Amino acid sequence: MEIAYYPGCTLHASSELYDIQSKLVFRKLGVELKEIEDWNCCGATSAEKTDEFLSIALPARNLGIADASGFSEMVIPCSSCYSRTLVSQKKLAGDPALLESINAELTQKVSGKIKIRSILELLVPRAQSGLIGEKIIKKLEGLKPACYYGCLMTRFPCDMEVPDNVENPQGMEIVCSALGAKPLDWAYKTDCCGAAASVNDAEMSLSLMSKIMKDAVARGANCFVSTCPMCQFNLDAYQEEIREKYGIAERLPVYFITELVGIAMGLSPHEMQIDRHFTEATGLLKELELI
């Protein structure tokens, strides 16, 4: 099957590996991700904080393109893009005047029919149905991930139907278990890493990340798994700083969910681009004889 795909800016830049992994992994599962034409930046948290109109209008242009694409579903792996696009769609469904005002500027109008999916909404049913299990070549035995969801997968600025438990989501655990890994129960799975604060309020962000890191270590995790490119980037790129500043001896690779699915299905570390992590990520997989 084919499904519409909105990568967002990050998956075409600093988290390009997530884009590459997603396409390959879903192809293996029989799903082709079809990138929508000529999409724009969703505005992310910055539009939400500074410009109410653009925070709805920027994702709306992408929604219009997706609505006109003929697909019934669109997957958005980035948590921020996912959240902003859903919020825009919901707001426009309840505000005909705003919808008209925005549609007046668009060649491809928002009709509201495209169903927005997170990456977990695609993976979880395929794990539960046994499809992922059938494709597994290498069970991820010995891998003890702390599944880290961050904020935007389950919490929204307005009422929203959330496809998982808000405070204790289980989607990533279901997928990791299907891969043969042993995800751990821990307390910081939906805590905030600071997102952009790692750049504009660094001390604050490092302190938040240190708590996340300390709990994962205390529970005996040997890695993090994430679906969000901001969470992944922060815990990966700033880990050395956190360890130094807060005296944490352990070093935990920070995987995207897609690379774990890929490795388990026999895709190579090269195909999964595992060498592009800031915190060394191939050593653990070798040690556990998974690659």
Next chain:
Amino acid sequence: MTTTAIKYEPDLSKPLLHEIMERSGQNLPACYQCRRCAAGCPVGVEAGVTPDRLIRMILLGDREEAMNNLLVWKCLSCFTCGARCPNNIQTARITETLKQMAKEAHTEPLLPKVAAFHNAFMKATSHFGRFNEVEFMGIYELENTASAVKRGNLKIITDEIKASSRLGLAMIRKRRLHFRLARVRNLAEVKALYKKSRQQTDR
């Protein structure tokens, strides 16, 4: 923790409350100060103001304090407060409103780097319709430098250069920094949305 008394301004409280309720879409008077938001807020302790207290300031009409406190600038929009509020008040929407009000009132932001970050993000995406990290960092550092020079704080500049070059170099090593500029083909359409936004603010 000691907290300063909040000034009650009966004549001022109504217009301030109504303005913030209208703009944020949040029903502030429903707050009964249970402080579940305070318990979950990741920045409340460091900011010295928790969501419940911010709501109280607004209800009592303390416009100055409501716009100039660290919660407004440290709020990460993690939405924990709103997810746990028994009355469905999303304080992140309130801090966003207050940031916009502070900007319109030309108030100096308490955390200039936070304001510079979001301004630079919007400016960068307005140029090509997509967010380009290198372009963004350039605009952001320029805004930061300008604001640090204005405040006569040059140490901020050197610290900033050190931090961003450390990150930039690590990104290059891991092939995670891209120098090619991504661009929307139908840029005119994106620009029209930016224009409409400006027209709405001017009105």
